[in-house]
Structures are given as C-alpha cells and as structure tokens.
Amino acid sequence: MTEQKATNITWHEGTVTRSERQQNLGQKGCTLWLTGLSGSGKSTIAMALEQVLLQRGKHAYCMDGDNIRHGRNKNLGFSAEDRAENIRRIGEVAKLFADAGIIAITSFISPYRADRELVRELNKEADLPFIEVYVDAPLAVAEERDPKGLYKKARAGEIKGFTGIDDPYEEPDQPELHIRTDQLSVAQAVQQLLDSLEQHQLLAP
Numbered sequence: 303m304t305e306q307k308a309t310n311i312t313w314h315e316g317t318v319t320r321s322e323r324q325q326n327l328g329q330k331g332c333t334l335w336l337t338g339l340s341g342s343g344k345s346t347i348a349m350a351l352e353q354v355l356l357q358r359g360k361h362a363y364c365m366d367g368d369n370i371r372h373g374r375n376k377n378l379g380f381s382a383e384d385r386a387e388n389i390r391r392i393g394e395v396a397k398l399f400a401d402a403g404i405i406a407i408t409s410f411i412s413p414y415r416a417d418r419e420l421v422r423e424l425n426k427e428a429d430l431p432f433i434e435v436y437v438d439a440p441l442a443v444a445e446e447r448d449p450k451g452l453y454k455k456a457r458a459g460e461i462k463g464f465t466g467i468d469d470p471y472e473e474p475d476q477p478e479l480h481i482r483t484d485q486l487s488v489a490q491a492v493q494q495l496l497d498s499l500e501q502h503q504l505l506a507p
C-alpha cells in the first residue's frame with residue numbers, strides 16, 4: 303500500500319448517501335477495468351460502450367491511457383515504479399467516479415497483476431463494484447493491427463520497455479470478463495460488457 307504522508311487528517315463523512323445518488327442517476331457506479339496489450343482493442347471497445355450507455359440514458363465516462371498521461375499523470379513514465387503509480391492513481395480516480403454513481407470505464411494496458419490487484423482492493427474496501435475485463439488479442443494480431451505504429455518502433459528498438467516486446471504482460475488469472483477481440487466484432491464485445499453490467503445489476507438503482 304502507498305504510504306500515508308499527511309498526518310492530522312480526518313475523513314469527513316458526507317450526508318448524501320450512495321443509495322440516494324444511485325436513485326438520482328438510475329444506476330450504480332462501478333469501475334470497468336479494461337486490461338490488455340496495446341492494440342488489443344481496449345479504447346475502441348471502451349468508447350463504443352460509452353456511446354451505447356449514453357444513448358440509453360446511462361452515465362459513463364472513459365479514461366484512456368494516453369489521455370490521462372497528457373494531464374493527471376504527465377509526470378510519470380514507463381518504468382515499473384511509474385507504471386504502478388500510474389495505475390494506482392487511475393484506480394483512485396475511477397473509484398471517485400464510481401462513488402459518484404458513474405460507470406467508470408478505464409482503458410490501460412495495466413500489464414502487472416499486482417497493480418491491478420491493488421486497484422481491485424481499493425474498490426473492494428470502498429464496497430464498490432470492480433469488473434476486470436481482459437481485452438485479449440494474441441500479440442501477433444495486436445502487432446499486425448499496430449494502430450499507433452508503436453510495435454514497429456519497439457521492434458526497431460526505438461521504444462524501450464514496450465509491453466509484449468521487451469516488457470511482460472501478465473494475463474489476469476480470474477477476470478470477471480474475457481473478451482477475445484480477434485474472434486468477436488466490436489459490437490459483440492460491447493454486448494458482452496452490457497450483459498456483464500446487467501448481470502451485476504448495475505444499470506438500475
């Protein structure tokens with residue numbers, strides 16, 4: 303766990319309950335944590351899901367790896383330590399969204415199992431639903447897609463420590479959902495996510 307630096311701080315309990323927020327919004331907040339190789343389809347699926355949810359009157363918000371690194375986490379790189387802090391901060395931000403009643407959809411490679419487990423714990427402690435989604439395409443498929451040309455650069459040695467090439471991707475042991483994007487269309491993947499949200503009874507207060 304991360305060290306608590308500040309002392310003499312006290313948690314101030316609000317008077318609005320989580321249940322009141324859920325009633326207001328007609329849904330429950332949660333984190334949908336998408337993990338997988340670069341190019342596996344996380345952002346594509348996340349944004350398609352966000353669109354469908356909004357069309358249904360649900361409140362969802364996507365957090366995307368590169369976007370967050372432009373702002374909130376611009377002071378972090380790709381060392382193991384920085385990757386861990388990157389994921390911890392995203393986990394905390396998603397937790398706030400979930401507590402506010404929003405369906406937080408995060409789209410980060412998040413290659414290390416321990417980092418993902420830490421985020422799962424953060425949410426568990428706060429009694430907030432956490433759905434780990436393994437967005438799975440074999441490396442060869444992700445590399446063939448190479449939507450940002452990053453695998454090409456990594457193979458040429460222009461990017462060091464690239465997940466799947468010279469940095470490991472640790473597959474989830476027991477994700478709540480496993481989506482094979484080399485076998486399913488984007489629409490089918492989105493449907494699986496919607497089914498999961500329904501199963502967890504998150505689309506109603």
Ligand code: ADP
Pocket residue numbers: 338339340341342343344345346347409447449483484486487488491
């Ligand atoms: P990531 O966010 O995991 O790095 P992206 O979503 O940015 O991946 O890129 C995935 C690429 O693969 C996109 O160009 C997308 O159009 C393509 N693609 C092809 N088939 C699928 C599928 N079934 N699901 C998701 N993406 C797919």
